[in-house]
Amino acid sequence: MSKILIRGAKVxxxxxxxxxxxxxxxxxxxxxxxxxxxxxxxADGQILLPGLVDLHTHLREPGREDSETVLTGxxxxxxxxxxxxxxxxxxxxxxxxxxxxEQVWRLGKESGYCDVQPxxxxxxxxxxxxxxELGAMHDSAAGVTVFSDDGKCVDDAVIMRRALxxxxxxxxxxxQHAQEPRLTEGAQMNExxxxxxxxxxxxxxxxxxxxIARDVLLAEHVGSRVHxxxxxxxxxxxxxxxxxSRGIDVTAEVTPHHLLLTDELVRSxxxxxxxxxxxxxxxxxxxxxxxxxxxxxDIVATDHAPHPHEDKDCEWAAAAMGMxxxxxxxxxxxxxxxxxxxxxxxxxxxxxxxAPARIGAADGHGRPVSAGExxxxxxxxxxxxxxxxxxxxxxRSRNTxxxxxxxxxxxxxxxxxxxxxxxxxKLA
Amino acid sequence: MMRxxxxxxxxxxxxxxxxxxxxxxxxxxxxxxxxxxxxxxxxTICNLFFEDSTRTRISFEAAEKRLSADVINxxxxxxxxxxxxxxxxxxxxLEAMGVDAVVIRHGASGAPYRLATSGWIDxxxxxxxxxxxxxxxxxxxxxFTMRRRLVGRDAGLGQDLAGKRITLVGDVLHxxxxxxxxxxxxxLGAEVTLVAPPTLVPVGVExxxxxxxYDLDSVLPKSDAVMMLRVQRERMNAAFFPTxxxxxxxxxxxxxxxxxxxxxxxxxxxxxxxxxMEITAEVADSDRCTVVEQVANGVSVRMAVLYLxxxxxxxxxxxTRTEESK
Numbered sequence: 101m102s103k104i105l106i107r108g109a110k111v112x113x114x115x116x117x118x119x120x121x122x123x124x125x126x127x128x129x130x131x132x133x134x135x136x137x138x139x140x141x142x143a144d145g146q147i148l149l150p151g152l153v154d155l156h157t158h159l160r161e162p163g164r165e166d167s168e169t170v171l172t173g174x175x176x177x178x179x180x181x182x183x184x185x186x187x188x189x190x191x192x193x194x195x196x197x198x199x200x201x202e203q204v205w206r207l208g209k210e211s212g213y214c215d216v217q218p219x220x221x222x223x224x225x226x227x228x229x230x231x232x233e234l235g236a237m238h239d240s241a242a243g244v245t246v247f248s249d250d251g252k253c254v255d256d257a258v259i260m261r262r263a264l265x266x267x268x269x270x271x272x273x274x275x276q277h278a279q280e281p282r283l284t285e286g287a288q289m290n291e292x293x294x295x296x297x298x299x300x301x302x303x304x305x306x307x308x309x310x311x312i313a314r315d316v317l318l319a320e321h322v323g324s325r326v327h328x329x330x331x332x333x334x335x336x337x338x339x340x341x342x343x344x345s346r347g348i349d350v351t352a353e354v355t356p357h358h359l360l361l362t363d364e365l366v367r368s369x370x371x372x373x374x375x376x377x378x379x380x381x382x383x384x385x386x387x388x389x390x391x392x393x394x395x396x397x398d399i400v401a402t403d404h405a406p407h408p409h410e411d412k413d414c415e416w417a418a419a420a421m422g423m424x425x426x427x428x429x430x431x432x433x434x435x436x437x438x439x440x441x442x443x444x445x446x447x448x449x450x451x452x453x454x455a456p457a458r459i460g461a462a463d464g465h466g467r468p469v470s471a472g473e474x475x476x477x478x479x480x481x482x483x484x485x486x487x488x489x490x491x492x493x494x495x496r497s498r499n500t501x502x503x504x505x506x507x508x509x510x511x512x513x514x515x516x517x518x519x520x521x522x523x524x525x526k527l528a
Numbered sequence: 529m530m531r532x533x534x535x536x537x538x539x540x541x542x543x544x545x546x547x548x549x550x551x552x553x554x555x556x557x558x559x560x561x562x563x564x565x566x567x568x569x570x571x572t573i574c575n576l577f578f579e580d581s582t583r584t585r586i587s588f589e590a591a592e593k594r595l596s597a598d599v600i601n602x603x604x605x606x607x608x609x610x611x612x613x614x615x616x617x618x619x620x621x622l623e624a625m626g627v628d629a630v631v632i633r634h635g636a637s638g639a640p641y642r643l644a645t646s647g648w649i650d651x652x653x654x655x656x657x658x659x660x661x662x663x664x665x666x667x668x669x670x671x672f673t674m675r676r677r678l679v680g681r682d683a684g685l686g687q688d689l690a691g692k693r694i695t696l697v698g699d700v701l702h703x704x705x706x707x708x709x710x711x712x713x714x715x716l717g718a719e720v721t722l723v724a725p726p727t728l729v730p731v732g733v734e735x736x737x738x739x740x741x742y743d744l745d746s747v748l749p750k751s752d753a754v755m756m757l758r759v760q761r762e763r764m765n766a767a768f769f770p771t772x773x774x775x776x777x778x779x780x781x782x783x784x785x786x787x788x789x790x791x792x793x794x795x796x797x798x799x800x801x802x803x804x805m806e807i808t809a810e811v812a813d814s815d816r817c818t819v820v821e822q823v824a825n826g827v828s829v830r831m832a833v834l835y836l837x838x839x840x841x842x843x844x845x846x847x848t849r850t851e852e853s854k
Contacts, residue, residue: 288637296732299637299661299707304731368645369638413646415615417636417659 103127104518105135109143109479111469113445116145121475124517128471141513143479149449151183151214151476151514153456153465154426155275155353156250156329156401159185159216161207162200163192168406168496170207170216173426176404176495178213178521180426181478181511184457184465185214185404189221190251196221196232198240205242213521217462220244222263222274226252231263238270245461248275250329251376253311255281260315264324273351273459275327276315278336279377283307288417290363290378298366300416303378305333312336316343316350325349327459330403332358332377334387341396351459353401354388356432357423361385361501371412371419372501375405392451393442399456402429406497424495431507434482439508464517475518484510494527532644532653533833536664536712541688544716548672549685550832551825557594558828565831567839568597574627576618577656578604578634583799583823584656584666588631591830595839600627615639616648623649629838630654637661637704652837660702666798667708669829671716673822674753677794690717695747697723697779698757698806699768701730705798706757710738721747725779727768744779748788755796756781756806772805782808786816794818 104121111117111129118133119126154177160168168176170187177185187204189195195204201218208216220237224230226249237244247267254260254276263274284307289295291302312328316339319326328340331352343350357375362382365373373379391397405422412419433452437443443451457466467473487506490498514522521528530538539547557563573592577585585601592599602622619630629652632640637659644653657663675684678692694713700706700722713720720738722729729740741747748754759775769775786795795807795817803809811817 291731293732293735296730296736297707299659299704302731369641370646410614413614413616415634415636415639415642417638418615 102518103138104141104515104520105133105138106141106143106148106479107135109146109148110445111148112449113147119148119469119477121515121518124475126469126471126473126475129469141479146512147445147480147482148469149181149445149478149480150453150466150469151478151516152181152430152452153460153462154182154185154402154404154429155246155399155456155460157185157187157404157426158190158406158422159187159204160191160406162203167408170204171211171213172494172496173404173406174208174211174213174216175527176424176426176493178514178516179494179511179527180428181430181480181514182426183214183476183478183514183516184217184462186217186219186246186460188250189219189248190226194221194225195219196224196226198233198236198242201237201242201244202240214516215462215465217460218242218244219246219248219275222247222249222254223259228252228254228256228259231259231266234263234267234272235270238272245270245272246275246327247272248277248329250275250277253277253279253281255311257314257318261318261322264319264326265322268324271461273325273327275329276311277329278308278311278315280307280310287378289366289374290380292363292381294363294366298369300366305335305380308333308377309335309339312339316340316348319350320346320348325351328352330355330358330377330401331388331397332380332384334384337387337391337396341391344396351398352396353399354392354397355403356400356425356429357501358388359385359392359436360432365501369416371414371416372423372499372503374416374419374421375423376421389436389440389442392437393447399451399459400429400433401456402426406495407499408497412499422499424493424497424500427493427495428488428500428502428507430480430511431509434509435507438482475515477515478511479513480509481512482509484508486510531837533664533837534641534644534653534655535662536667536708539664539712539715541715541717544668544671544712545686545688547668547829547832547836548675550836551668551672551828552681552685554831554835555825555828557831558824564594564596566596567835568592568595571628571838572598572600572626573629573631573834574600574602574622575656576602576622576630576632578632578639579657580605581633581657584633587823587826588656588830590827591834594827595831595834597834615643616646619643619649623651627651629834631656633657635659654833654837657704659704661704661707663704663708664712665826665830665833666705667712668833669822669826670709670755670796670798671712672825672829673796673818674794677818678752678792688716689713692718692752693721693750694718695721695723695751695754696757697744697754697781699728699759699763700724700733700757701728702760702763703757709755710736714738721751723747723779725769725775745785745788748785749790751789751793753794753796754781754789755798758798758800758802759806776805780806780808781811783810786811786814796822799823
């Protein structure tokens, strides 16, 4: 078995320590560990985190292999420091049967860059009308525990109630894309000052908040847990905060782009900023950061949404919604949360690894950095400063809103069960 | 002068006044037996219309032809666009054929901005109306009409619309005419009031440089010009207001309401009018209504814009004289 010694790494941002990996597990954590027989990585004060876990990734396979495949998506994930990703169900065909989720799960196994945990659709074809065979997907080899119609809202209150109830039988969770469909017909961007000027159809905050309010009340009523995808408004934060204070079993995620970018960017009419839910206002951004810091929002999830060039190289209304995010997520979190003093690195580990692994029940991920645990690890150089160049991405798509922007931090090494998937910032 | 005309908000007061003054020069051409200037001879302008619009397209075409430009009309229907060609490819195809300027009408807000700023083509871009965003030449022709009527044809030269009270009535939410007019009229010093049912006022209007009222009758006596905006039929089934009749009663302009306006005040409409809905025939056909003048002024204003964007720095007047001396 191969041994790797990571020397002088600040584990979760704490004191510098040595971490010895033996085979697939962490053998020892301490100071002055022997390097005998081991490949040595001089961490030199870099931050060592548990491998990151993304609860919200679009890998596009099957169906849109022109934008991403399980292989390219997991390579992007590894580059960004992830050791596990949850693959959303809105593929073609939709991941609403045991067959499709097993296919995605198997492709993930074959990729070898990070673990892929398929998410199953809540309803057949994401149509919101008829429950998909949730139990069959759970019982399949893929072992699905997270269900979501993401991209579409489960807007029918009865279907949502039944889904919340039904998955209790096997410890599942429904992840809701909160978007009241009637209030967002023709919606192109956040409804507010900027949309009024630009003449683009508005996506009002209330369309998200009203669904979240309904769903936390439903979850309370039936005693289920519910997860809220990509929460984007200050009002949503207030509702989740209220729900948690009542003891409702709700968790919530925020995307890196909603922590950094605002709808002012839409003035460029550049569809690289077109995303769903849309970029909101400065007030929302600050509320989301605060909520992530105080635990109202549990996790950061990327909503990595690859699109081919032609789907963004066009007029705003014709463009697809979504941004790639796996390879920039940690840098954005460092800039918006760590360098602002809102979170320390242990807080980052909680929100980007421990908590998402707990919510999604990702076996062997989000574990402490200690002896006997699986060696899923990410080494980050926080002093690094670099300008984002999409040409460097491992993702098949380039639709990043950060092109040309300087972001801090870089993942130098990623380990998946002791095997390096990223070495010195490059895919192994 | 700028390279493109995308938004009325991009014009300074001096830019706008220069366009209006130039348009007055252009208007004189229309009074002559031979309505033509040689200014853009040998230049090719493409009218790239992704949305049906007969009157705007014809107005641009008339302006281009009076400046002696070669004109290519491209309508998206039945073209390669209907077969799935992108805006970028369509524009690049046209530019490869040697187009010197593109006049674009597009259903998507921001499409002209994208065309002008994405590096797809080099030619100047003139926005002939994009989605619910902007229609700058409409705002310019409206301002031109107001200046003529409220300040004077000759007296108006070099002047703006300082202190004039302009009221825009109707579907502000979906109106590029309203957005362009608010921007330009504010730049020209006018005081703008928008009147509409609350459902047809955009969320976010509070930062616009204008007032908003829901009560037409209280605003009319304080208006030097009242511009009625068209209410599209498709709005009627989308709960913006209960019925066509209720809308007319509350926000339509009839003879009785027009009598509440000051004597000198004018009634404007960008057309096409929905008679009986936002405006009665009595008002539309009255002397105070400038609809037909607006159409004529549209050609002069578009000539001025094309001349200033493409014609270089020589004054329009000298060209006029050259033509006359021949």
